[in-house]
Amino acid sequence: MSANQPVLEIKNLKKYFEGNTDIVDMIMRREPSQIQAVDGVSMTLQENESVAVIGESGCGKSTLLRTLIGLHDISAGDIVYKGTPVSEFDKADWKEYRRNVQVIFQDPFNSLNPKMTVRESLAEPLDIHGIGNKEERVREVLEQVELQPAEKYLDRKPTNLSGGEKQRVSIGRALILDPDVILADEPVSMLDVSTQAAVLTKMKELINDFDVSMIYISHDLSTVSYIAETVKVMYLGRFVESARTKRLLEDPKHPYTEALVSAIPVPDPTYDRERTEMSGAPRDPIDIGEGCRFRDRCPEVIPPDDIEIDQQAYREIMSFREFLEREEVGLERIEKIVEVNERSALVDAVQREYFDHELTGKNESTLRSALTSLADGNEDLAIERLRERFESVCETTPPEVEAEPEWHVACHHHTEIDRTTVAGGGGTDATGDSGSDATGSVAHAEHQ
Amino acid sequence: MSEPLLEVDDLTVQYETDDGMLTATSNASFSISEGEFFGLAGESGSGKSTLAKAIIGGLDDNGQVSSGTITYRGEEIQDLSDKELSQRIRWKEISWIPQGAMSSLDPLQRVSEQALEIGNVHTDLPDEEIRDKLKETFDIVGLQESRIDDYPHQFSGGMQQRAIIALALFLEPELVIADEPTTALDVIMQDQIFTYLDRLKDELDISLLLITHDISVIFESCDSVAIMHASQIAERGTTDAVHANPRHPYAFMFKEAFPDIREPKRELEVIEGHPPELMGEVDFCSFADRCPWAAPECREGAPPTESVEDGDPSHVTACVRKEEAYEMYRSDASPIDDGSGAQSIAQMGEVD
Amino acid sequence: MDIAKKVSDNALVRAISDQSRVKNVGDNYIVRNLWGGIRSMVNDRMTAFYFGILVTILLMGVFGPMLAPYGVEEIHFDPQTGQMLRAEPPSLAHPLGTTFNGYDVLTRLLIGARPTVLTGIIGGGMILSIGTAIGVTAGYVGGRTETLLMRFTDFVYGVPLIPFGIVLITFLGVGFIPSIMVIGLILWRGAARVIRAQTLKVKQYPFVQVAKASGASTPHIIFKHILPNVAPMAVFFLSLGVGYAIMLQASLTFLGVADPFIPSWGVMIRNAFNSGYMSTAWWWSAPPGLLIAITVLATFMFGRGYEGGDSETANNAIAA
């Protein structure tokens, strides 16, 4: 292995699942819907490096991890392990890979087989790979994860271990084969704080001592700085921002990262944190098609530069159109409440329900005419009317650009074309602080 | 400060087990005034959930209030029968958001049906009035009144959380007890929920007893806090006072165990061991086995709860070394090794 | 019964500890779990009690025929009058009275223990083994195999027991063993469904995923991780199956699917019923009824104990 060859290289990795198809779909010979859980993810993991992948539940990070350990097939793209792509693996390569890529799961309570003693759990990987000298190795590892004296733990079953102890055994089991890569899925999130720090520090120490690289997956940005130098923020199957941990925490660039950072509670009653404005949860990644995946929640979604509109009001219009397109506007329900069978009353009611912010001038009249079409039962026309005036650049997929050295962002606020837009359009200022480098950098488009 | 709404005085709760009486909370005292947000913090095994269950009479069958009183608006409620509690106290006066509830509404029932069920148990109100109350509450938490007849799946995730809050509030209780409302939720969801809880405070003048292991959210949202360790309340006071001037070793170590996004490299405190299970009377400091400053007198009697005397009259702590422990901790001084069995020297956090 | 229980317990406990001293066998993960499970159960007083009952019934099955005071077909007559003792109430010579045909009830009870126990073991065993094999395979392997196996299970659900029994005996002939096979071949369906569901659950546990990710083979995972963790459920079905089998075998006899001349307890009740003496000759119908009830209850409670015990419990017969 050459000096600079990465341990693991993930190249435009995709993992799609087929959605449920019912009998109607089958008769109509419809294509099954695609759940785009991981949708074009690239990264490299150098020797001794630890990288965190952060995102809410449902963002695809766990699927990514499962694909990396070979529990899911790859839909497209590739994983390259020390120069050999997984797609070209033979049986022996797989064995080698499985030996060298180990995993630690989140839930300490179900990570160990309740019927097996600590000794058996630790020895299992050695058994599988036919490695002798088990007893010695098991004791050594117990010492390394600070479960001492070994005798005290060897014959215990998981029920007689505390959460922290269990997680240490899991860490030990991941280390026992002396792997190159450890994939950790929120290994401390279910532990009490008093042990959380200890387990984190231990993990950090071990990955240094053992020359292991790590991909650390979590929804919690507050502890990543203790374990990973680099952070990648994932949203609906794609990386939206990646940077050095410390800098990312201080100055998140992507609106989603901003929301994640700003939602973390600060343990200080005198500090007045602004709560996140963002609402809802990630949508299901089913047939989501083009565009920025965050646009249905993004507080900074970009209005066209030729219209003058309040950001929050624009957010509402975009969300409403999103609802329309997904056929989620409860027109019938609203009709029922309105009682009076009059079109304008219905239009008012819809507007009251979905819009809190005032609109003026042409914006207002466009919305009204769209709502009127909707009340007439012509949803497509309503969508079309709204799109015509309010279409956002965010409906095209933002390329990933290097906003600063070692700092990639995939958001139109940071692409070259949009900087002018933003300057003219107003309503957002997120690019203001990213420095002049952003303009100069060339998009290295991950998705065409 | 106004009259206390709820007063817990010297409360001991025990569970009958095969090995004897397991003490879950021992001589705990605190009070919540009207409109106050009170946080109860501690690790798992600290007894905080037991305390909350005792307040609404929801202890498991083998649990009992062994001594002490729980006073709600001047009336002792610890001995009320289940029926009386249901008819007079629960939901109308004190409502309860149980652990894990934030992620689940009964999917087969309309929200209004769930409300009627609760309303019929706890009030004599006619259905129409219950529905009206639910509508009003929906409005307060920012949901359309017309949606009370929706099924849970018709709401988005965030709306469901609000509907759950509305269900806890629609009978206009004075006090809401929330047991780990956001544990296991993503930060963004957590933040949204607290946005609504904060708003309630402004709009309804409601009191909240927030039980959580996460002291960050308590510091952010609560007026006062009590930190519990293995059945005892270690320290209690306004969040400002406890944050600025913690006295009990568990209180400050616990606090320092939490990461703070503003200081990503600060070393996190590690508290060795875990809270012990205590049988019978707890006549010693329950933190003694884990405390780096433990002295022989810590085991000779439960440390008295005394005022910290820092200008906050409610700020009290139960530590025999309350005068010096925090200073020693801050000045990085090694704990005095007096052979009393302090297990190990915890990593010193750089407090800056 | 108490003494019998104590004796059997001690013998068992000794047997167990001997077993585990034999190095290679006792140290085997599966064997250790099985014995460990039983040992921890014997420590639980209630479970030990039911266990004692089961052992007693088992012993009855083995030694019953030897202990029987009379022959099974021996017709008894009153020595004075020479009349057949038709449904006579208990007396010194016949502690449990006689049947309508003048047989000794106690004799029949002791001799009937063996077929009853056999029914329980074979029937329960078939339900358990077929159910577990299909359930675990379907649950773990998934995909087409699962669909196929579960469709088959659904199909078996649709098969009515009695007509199937009648069809089967036209091939196998009326008999004791065929009647048990009818039961075993049909009733595994419930076990299969539940065990599949259980397998699906266990399969999702991180420890299985970890094993898979570190390259463990399918048999390794099934034997080391899946079976031990579905075992409590499987044992529960074994106990249910034993009870079902005994009762169903009796009703099959009622219908003439099973051989009425093998006097299992179920058959005894049937005969009592047919004779019309069911209620008057309580000494005839009640003892077998009671014994069936006790057997079923004991197996059931024993299974519960096995299931309910902590992590120490349960590996199981199939695995070993």
Ligand code: SF4
């Ligand atoms: S591309 Fe648009 S929608 Fe996406 S994050 Fe950037 S501003 Fe928001």
Ligand code: SF4
């Ligand atoms: S110093 Fe003593 S009383 Fe204070 S916390 Fe430590 S052990 Fe308890």
